[in-house]
Structure formats: structure tokens, C-alpha cells
């Protein structure tokens with residue numbers, strides 16, 4: 001489904017961050033991208049999700065190479081296919097939970113978005129504002145917002161990076177349960193190697209290059225992994 005071929009990305013003339021990355025991802029896979037700080041994980045996530053454009057290489061979603069898309073085509077592509085969750089939530093502070101999630105749903109006209117609020121365990125807090133929620137709850141709102149547009153692929157950049165262990169496990173548990181329910185593909189960046197035990201495919205990157213790709217036959221739950 002996703003086929004990344006020899007992708008390169010630099011910031012400035014001497015600063016090559018992605019040095020020729022290639023991999024494929026199947027529909028419905030749970031992929032974790034591991035690597036040290038500064039190895040290029042976030043840059044890779046931005047390029048594969050169409051937030052940024054690579055300098056060279058190809059990024060196929062089925063038959064379409066999004067590396068060739070115009071800005072307008074990319075915006076449309078992201079709207080229809082991509083959900084993105086960041087470490088820092090990026091909720092709108094003046095909107096309550098319901099409105100924050102509705103914002104994602106409105107992008108594609110999904111009337112059904114409250115189901116997602118319920119599925120992520122926040123029905124009782126629907127009318128609260130982000131400042132009235134814990135970090136884990138805020139991250140769950142941002143996941144509900146991303147999933148409210150029914151994306152094909154959910155990208156997550158260190159979704160538990162700002163959370164304590166127990167809250168982090170809860171958030172990961174919701175993510176994997178929702179994947180089983182809705183069948184979207186997960187591509188998650190983390191530097192917590194334990195989280196990779198939840199994934200089916202593990203891509204390790206080092207200094208902008210892939211050092212190892214492996215698959216995991218025995219995926220663990222969020223409460224079985226180490227931390």
C-alpha cells in the first residue's frame with residue numbers, strides 16, 4: 001500500500017537528514033519507527049505523511065506518487081487519508097473536547113464523530129476544555145480528532161513522550177484497540193524501544209538511513225511491554 005523509494009531530504013546544503021530511505025508498508029500494519037534523537041524520525045514521518053515534500057525519491061500510496069503532488073493535491077490527499085498525532089497534542093484551548101474532535105470530523109463531513117469520543121473513553125468529559133484535562137486525556141482528544149476524519153493511516157510522533165508510564169500505557173492501549181475496531185494503518189515514531197514490542201513491523205533508523213527492518217510475530221499489549 002505505501003511504498004517509499006530512496007527518499008532524501010536536506011535542510012540546507014550541508015544538512016542531509018534522510019539519506020535514501022526505502023521500505024514498504026501493508027494496509028492495516030502497525031509500524032514503529034525507532035531511532036536515536038536527531039536520527040531523522042520526525043522528518044521521515046512528515047515526508048511519508050505528505051506534511052513535507054522530499055528532495056528526491058518516490059512515496060507511493062497504491063499507484064499515486066505523492067512526492068509529485070502539488071500543494072493543493074497534497075492538502076486534499078492529507079485530508080482524505082491521513083491522521084496525525086503529535087507529542088504536544090495541539091488542541092485548541094478555547095474549544096471544548098466535543099468541538100476539538102468535531103474540527104477533525106468537519107474536514108470530511110463525518111456526522112458520527114461522537115462515537116470516537118465515546119470509543120476513546122471521554123464521553124463524560126465532552127464539555128470540558130483542554131486545560132481541565134490531564135495530559136493523557138488531552139492526548140486521547142488529539143487521537144479522537146485525528147481518527148474522526150476516518151483516516152487510512154494514523155501517524156503518531158512520540159504520542160506518549162510527555163506522559164507518565166501508566167498514562168502512556170493507557171493511551172497506547174486505546175490506539176491498538178481502535179486499530180482493531182477500525183482497521184487503519186499505524187505508523188508511530190518513538191525512542192522507547194519497549195513500545196516496538198506492540199508493533200508488527202519495526203523500522204530502525206540511524207543517521208538518516210535504515211539500519212534494520214524486522215517483523216514481530218508475537219505482538220504484546222500495552223500492559224505487557226516493559227517501559
Ligand SMILES: Nc1ncnc2c1ncn2[C@@H]1O[C@H](COP(=O)(O)OP(=O)(O)OP(=O)(O)O)[C@@H](O)[C@H]1O
Pocket residue numbers: 011017035036037038039040041042043044191
Ligand atoms: N525544519 C527544519 N529545519 C532545519 N533543520 C531541521 C528541521 N527539522 C529537523 N531538522 C534537523 O533535522 C535533524 C533530524 O531531526 P528529526 O526531528 O527528524 O529527528 P528525530 O529523530 O525525530 O529526533 P527527536 O527524537 O529528537 O525528535 C535534526 O538535526 C534537526 O535539527
